Amino acid sequence: MLSFENDYSEGAHEEILKRLSETNFAQAPGYGNDEYCESAREKIKHACQCPQADVYLLVGGTQTNQTVIDSLLHNYEGVIAAQTGHISVHEGGAIESNGHKVLTLPQHDGKIDAGELEQYLNTFWQDPTHEHMVCPGMVYISYPTEYGTLYSEQEFAAISNVCHRFHLPLYLDGARLGYGLMSPQADVTLPMIAKYCDAFYIGGTKVGALCGEAVVFTKNNTPKHFITTMKQHGALLAKGRLLGIQFDTLFTDDLYFKISRHAIDMAGLLKKGFLERGYSFYLESPTNQQFVILENEEMDALKEKVAFSFWEKYDDTHSVVRFATSWATKETQLAELFSLLKQG
Numbered sequence: 001m002l003s004f005e006n007d008y009s010e011g012a013h014e015e016i017l018k019r020l021s022e023t024n025f026a027q028a029p030g031y032g033n034d035e036y037c038e039s040a041r042e043k044i045k046h047a048c049q050c051p052q053a054d055v056y057l058l059v060g061g062t063q064t065n066q067t068v069i070d071s072l073l074h075n076y077e078g079v080i081a082a083q084t085g086h087i088s089v090h091e092g093g094a095i096e097s098n099g100h101k102v103l104t105l106p107q108h109d110g111k112i113d114a115g116e117l118e119q120y121l122n123t124f125w126q127d128p129t130h131e132h133m134v135c136p137g138m139v140y141i142s143y144p145t146e147y148g149t150l151y152s153e154q155e156f157a158a159i160s161n162v163c164h165r166f167h168l169p170l171y172l173d174g175a176r177l178g179y180g181l182m183s184p185q186a187d188v189t190l191p192m193i194a195k196y197c198d199a200f201y202i203g204g205t206k207v208g209a210l211c212g213e214a215v216v217f218t219k220n221n222t223p224k225h226f227i228t229t230m231k232q233h234g235a236l237l238a239k240g241r242l243l244g245i246q247f248d249t250l251f252t253d254d255l256y257f258k259i260s261r262h263a264i265d266m267a268g269l270l271k272k273g274f275l276e277r278g279y280s281f282y283l284e285s286p287t288n289q290q291f292v293i294l295e296n297e298e299m300d301a302l303k304e305k306v307a308f309s310f311w312e313k314y315d316d317t318h319s320v321v322r323f324a325t326s327w328a329t330k331e332t333q334l335a336e337l338f339s340l341l342k343q344g
Helices: 014-022 035-048 061-072 114-126 153-165 177-181 190-196 226-232 241-250 255-276 296-302 331-340
Strands: 054-058 077-082 102-105 135-142 170-173 199-203 213-217 289-295 309-313 318-324
Touching: 014 241, 035 054, 035 190, 035 213, 035 241, 054 061, 054 226, 054 241, 061 135, 061 170, 061 199, 061 213, 061 226, 102 114, 114 135, 114 153, 135 153, 153 170, 153 190, 177 190, 177 199, 177 255, 241 255, 255 289, 255 331, 289 296, 296 318
Parallel strands: 077 102, 077 135, 135 170, 170 199
Antiparallel strands: 054 213, 199 213, 289 318, 309 318
16 A cells, blocks of 8 residues: 555654664653753754754644643633644644634635734724734744645745734744755745744654654743643653654754655655646645645545545545655655556
C-alpha cells in the first residue's frame, strides 16, 4: 500500500535514530534540563538569529498550540484564526476545551488578510457592547497554511503591524515550517519569522522527528510559569532528552532544511506527474501538500492501493484530495503512483 496520506507516516530520519541509539545509556536529568536540550536550544536560537529567544521543547502539535495559546490569553479572550486554521478545524476543540473561543476570519487560500484583520478589530472595539463579547487576545497563522500556501514577507509585515497596533501577540503554527521555508516561492526566512512573530514553533513531528515541536518566544515575552503550563497540558516530557537529541540533530549541518527541501523536490515531481496525465489542481500550492481534483469513481478505485486524504467535495462527481510528500518520499514511490493513474 502506497501512502501519500500525510508527512508523518514514517518514523524518523536515520541520523536521529543513530543519535538516539548512541546516547541511549547516557544518564541525563529530566524535563529538558539535559545537555542535549540545551544544545538544541542554542542551535535553534542561532538559526533564528535571535539570541534573546526562549526555546521550549514540547511533545506534539496540538499540545503545543493548546499550551501556547492558553498561556498567552486571559480567560475572557479568544484567538483569531482563519476559518481553515488547524486550531479551528482539526484539533478537536482543544482550544475551546480550555475556555478560549477561536474567532474566525475569512480565508484566502488558507491565509488571513491584514486589512480584514484590522477591520475586525476596529469593529470589535468600536462596538459599545464589546464588554459582552469574547475579546480578541492574539492572532494565529500557519506557515505553510493548511492548503500548503505561503505568506509573503509583505503579508507577514502587514499582519505583524496590525497586531502591534492593537497590542496582540502574533503566533505562528510551524508544524510544516521547514517545507514552507524551503519552497522556491518562499521569500521568508527563519530570522524573519522570529522578527515578525511574538511566538512560533518549529515542527519536528512532520519534518523528520519521531515527535516533538520547538516553541520559540522571540521578544523576552515568555509567559510566567510556562513549564508549569506545559505540564498541565500534558506537553512536558519527563525524558526531555528524547526531544533534545532530535532537535539537536535536526539543527546540525542544516539537516532540517536539507530534508525539507527533499520533500519540496518530491512534491514538484508529483505535481509534474499529475499535470502530464491531464489532472487539475484545486489551488496552486508551492509546498509538500498538493490538492488534486479526482473523479469520485477514480478516487474510490485508487484508494484501494494508495492512501491519501479526502479534503472536500468539489462537485457532484468530483472531490478534492490531498497528496503529501515528506522528507522520506522516494522517487520509486512516485513512479509506482503514476503507474496507477489514468493516462492523459
